[in-house]
Amino acid sequence: MSEHRIKLKVNGEAESATVQGHTTLLRALRSMGHLDVKSSCEAGDCGACAVFLDGEPVNSCLMFAAQANGCEIITVRGIGTEESLHPIQRQIVEKGGVQCGFCTPGIVVSAKALLDKNPNPSRQEIRRELAGNLCRCTGYQKIFDAIEAAAEEIRQ
Amino acid sequence: MDYLFVESVDEALKAAQSPGVAFLAGGTNLVPDVLFGRKKPDLAVDISRLKELRFIEEHDGRIRIGSLATLTDLLESDVVRTHALPLHECAAEFAGPLVRNRATVGGNLLDASPAADLAPPLLALDGRAELVSLEGKRSLSLDEFFLDYRKTAIRTGELLTAVSVRSLEKEDCSGYCKLQLRRAMAISIVSVALFLRIRGGRCTDVGIGMGAAAPVPYRSVGAENCLRGEIIGKEEILNSANAAREDAKPIDDVRASGAYRRRMCGVLLRRLLQNALNTSTGNLSA
Amino acid sequence: MSERIKTRVVGARLPYVDGVEKVVGTTQFVGDFNLPGVLTGLALRSPHPHARILRVDTSRAESLTGVHTVLSRENGPAAKFGINHQDETAFCIDKVRYIGDEVAAVAAVDEATAREALELIRVEYELLPVVDDPLSAFGEGVSLVHENVPNNLASQFHVTRGEVDAAFGAADATFEDDFHTHLAHQAYIEPTGCVAEPHPDGRLTIWGCLQSAFIIRTFMIAPITGMDPDHIRVIQTKPGGAFGGKLDVKAALMAALLARAAGKPVNFLLSLDEDLTAMRPRMPVHISLQSAFRADGKLLGKRVNIVAENGAYSSLSPAIMSSIALRTDNLYRTPTVDIEAKLVYTNICPSGQMRGFGNVQATFAWESHLDNAAVGLGIDPVELRLNNYVETGDLTLHGWKIASCGVADAARYAAKAIGWTEKRQQGGKGRGVGLASTIHVSGNKGFAVELGPSDKEPSSAVIRLDSEGRAEIWSGESDLGQGSASVMAFIAAEVIGLPVEDFQVPPTDTGCMPFGFGAFASRITLIGGNAVKIASENTRELLLRAAADVLEAAPEELLIEGREISVKGFPARKTKVKEVIRAVGGAIEGSGTWYAGGEVLDSKKYGNPSTTYSFSTQAAEVEVDMETGIVTVLKVVAGHDPGRVINRLGSEGQVEGGAVQAMSYCLMENLSPEKGRIRADNFHDYLIATSLDVPPVEHEFFETIDPHGPYGAKGLAETAINPTAAAIGNAIFHATGARLRSLPFTPERVLAAIDEVRSGY
DSSP, X not given: OOEEEEEEEEXXXXXXXXXXXXXXXXXXXXXXXXXXXXXXOSSSSSOTTEEEETTEEEEGGGSBGGGXXXXXXEOHXXXXXXXXXXXXXXXXXXXXXXXXXXXXXXXXXXXXXXXXXXXXXXXXXXXXXXXXXXXXSSXXXXXHHHHHHHHHHHHO | OEEEEOSSHHHHHHHTTSSSEEEESSOTTHXXXXXXXSOOOSEEEEOTTOGGGOOEEEETTEEEEETTOBHHHHXXXXXXXXXXXXXXXXXXXXXXXXHHTTOBHHHHHHHTXXXXXXXXXXXXXXXXXXXXXXXXXXXEEGGGTEEETTEXXXXXXXXXXXXEEEOOOTTOEEEEEEEOSSSSSOOOSEEEEEEEEEETTEEEEEEEEEESSSSSXXXXXXXXXXXXXXXXXXXXXXXXXXXXXXXXXXXXXXXOOHHHHHHHHHHHHHXXXXXXXXXXXXXXXX | OOOOOOOSSTTSOXXXXXXXXXXXXXXXXXXXXXXXXXXXXXXXXXXXXXXXXXXXXXXXXXXXXXXXXXXXXXXXXXXXXXXXXXXXXXXXXXXXXSTTOEEEEEEESSHHHHHHHHHHOEEEEEEOOOOOOGGGXXXXXXXXXXXXXXXXXXXXXEEEESOHHHXXXXXXXXXXXXXXXXXXXXXXXXXXXXXXXXXXXXXXXXXXXXXXXXXXXXXXXXXXXXXXGGGEEEEXXXXXXXXXXXXXXXXXXXXXXXXXXXXSOEEEEOOHHHHHHHSOOBOOEEEEEEEEEOTTSOEEEEEEEEEEEEESSOTTHHHHHHHHXXXXXXTBOOSOEEEEEEEEEOSSSOOBOOTXXXXXXXXXXXXXXXXXXXXXXXXXXXXXXXXXXXXXXXXXXXXXXXXXXXXXXHHHHHHXXXXXXXXXXXXXXXXXXXXXXXXXXXXXXXXXXXXXXSSSOEEEEEEEEOTTSOEEEEESSOOSSSSHHHHHHHHHHHHXXXXXXXXXXXXXXXXXXXXXXXXXXXXXXXXXXXXXXXXXXXXXXXXXXHHHHHHTSOGGGEEEETTEEEETTEEXXXXXXXXXXXXXXXXXXXXXXXEOOOOOOOTTSOSOOSSOEEEEXXXXXXXXXXXXXXXXXXXXXXEEXXXXXXXXXXXXHHHHHHHHHHHHHHHTOOOOEETTEEOOOSTTTSOOOOTTTOOOEEEEEOOOOOSSSGGGOOOOTTTTXXXXXXXXXXXXXXHHSOOOOBSSOOHHHHHHHHHXXXXXX
């Protein structure tokens, strides 16, 4: 069983951890205290664990933590916190795009990825970009509404 | 499981000399396989940052795609979209955006699922695989790459470095269809990819790739033979669809029965042929 | 209809009171706990659907370094328990009855050690024949799932009202259909789990994503451990979805037993595959229906025959079967009915409740059947329904008292919004529209009395104003993400007059909060809401009395506005709310209790089980690919009667989410059991709707202002999911002429049904 010391930047802060070869990035992040990254299927099927890795949104359950050595990770709390909500977060609350909240961190990551590369997405483009994030509560409508509203807010 | 990060193909090959070594690229198959105990490699050799294996280039009528090109790379590539459209359409329906950012061309092929999404378009487009080992290089047609259920022609100590496909010309026809139980993040029930070259009113070349219809992805040679050299009309299309059904060796599983899959091979191919010919020549006698 | 009171907050378009914590990821779900010294608890689950246990040897596991305790039949409690029948034990004793049945459990320092310990437990099994088909599971010579239950019949009943045979004899037309619904899961994104912590004084604290902290404490933990219920503190963690699946939670018992045995806190968290295969999914059922009609479309009578699949243990199944058997009879004026129902044990995970509590299955069957009857009678399906619906004031044949009913208005809306009249002319060409209605309870008295502390169904709330004038609402009724906390906050803000943003509703804690049954049977808005309203009135009164002293005026002369209290007509005579509260010591607590209506049914299942009833009618438009069988739902429109909308965004969200869950259930979800083995144990085989699968869902609310509910409100969550599958099935029939009677409507089945129509069967 090999042990690896990894250095990462998480939400702008330098962090390090000792992980085993087979530890997934998801489990490492959560054991490092980043409980805002949620764990569910651990097989890349649900998107709850989505984070930004060097600027790209990925399922953190589909990587070994050791692979992320030297990488920059942004979680939902790196996108916005209670003191300073990102428009995506604020609109999800305003438009009713959150119910139980378990899928929400992953959805915020995917939504941010979309608006970063496409500031004026169509509803269909929003649907496509969220296709890897399962939500069981909302039926997705109000999430789409929220992202449209956030895009408009950001454009202004 | 041990983990080793390598910085060159050569280092990767040297590390892979012992048995029990797995190459780690995107990890979208290997990581959950290890977590759930389906695979137990002694060592994962991390090749995911080998830049030399992540490229998409075109020359001499072929498009070469590095084995570490991600599905997102494929989807965003203008070269692929303009000259290998079925591959682009396949990438568009592959899993979801989060998975596409990490899943690689090589990973999808080497996982060797009968439903491997990339296989049908790569097969239809005359795909070839390039492999390298400490002993040297070799390449083979993708026809010969899928040997049996979850078994490819790759040898221990070999690394899949690239695949290549023909580059389609403007007048070529093509198509792709994935039948699935929901509109994203779903394993194919059946998938079909088509390449069709019509010159002087006659089919001069054709490639039909089939997925999830047999223990391996394959080219439906029977269906191709109904078209090659022919002036394609209603009858030829129906014959080809029939042959596609006959060529199939589908199983029953949670997603569908073999009988349904077999029938869908015919339906999907027929539709792709009708669409391809309607859009190109506009004068199909169908 | 009662009077519609004008409100500022109730019914307004306001966000959830706990939305912000969710979008920044600070909500503490059960998997986010990390108590010092916590052990990892895991279960050893049976790999066989049916087998005798010959030997259990845990010695090697016990001696593994890092293992603190190993429990099994050798040292675990043998007491039987169960919500309806006491047919389960903590650990299997003589037999395993489904793949997933808990044979043993370990608590160890970490997951790797716990998993290794599981591998070291030796169990010898003697395989027994697998009982997997409820239709053939009762009769001579069939293997028994429970030796003391002949014919595997967990329960059965036969109820007749009126002269059914005469009704059928006198009918102008009779119709018959057999339906089957499949094994489907709640598929919440957060897998289930509990954490238990033992205390030096012998008490126990349990946290978990539970729908009812009080039920878990009282009917599961207390009787099995022998502990005084008041020494068991159960604290809800906000569930990441529940939909019925987190009510009967064995993980709570596992965590409790392991923690007490180890003397240390234990996390007992299920992995997704465990949850999908070893929890309590929606009950599969065979429903045979016959109906008798007059030529003008008047319903004369029904015959209902149900064979319901219990799974290995009864859990909530007998009550669910009752629900399936009786509910739809109360949606239409039904003069006579004969109902036979059998609940059959099988070797698969216990059937549990899922949003609808059987009503999804029942509504699918009856509303599809009604469509067939409409065709046979030559009457438009909407007209047929409008001619038979119950109305406000009705007493149904089962004794249900319909205090408010908006189903007809909802139906007229749904039909109009889907474009019914025009689109019904275009059937059979691959596009179609269909419609279905439902009735649902808001609370269920019999259930409450069976499980509760008395023969009443009390719900209580406490509202505590702190020294800043902020409010906390303490209630035993739990928010599962469906927004009930916000319902309570809006009611309280409405009554007391303080700003909504100053109200918080922490999760239920049995250690300090008053009793409430919890979230199921769409009861919280009505029952919990009424309790909160009474508690709010009490709190307001206490606040005004304290303010009266400060302002030297009578309470009736005072006005609460924003965070200030002033004397009416004398705006200069005012004070801050927090000053008033500080003047009385820094806190004000008001409380209130409401007793739910309804009654326990008699031995013939006659009576009014719920305070009142909610209704909805939904319509769907589909497109069917006639060569592949793939169904695309283009649009759903939902007309709802929730009495009165309190949480507007939440109500819309419930309708949109419920309709999508139903669509997903009838088109793509399937646990795919085979001889007792569930094959879809992950989210790429168990498919739920993605963002690319969902249709737009339009909705309109018809506020009938129920006399019993707070501001006239009733439940909504389950009327949102009940009718959609039937609406879609009816639309498929309209689009193709093919009637599907088995769920799910896979492309293959749809195509096979189309083939049959084409070949003239």
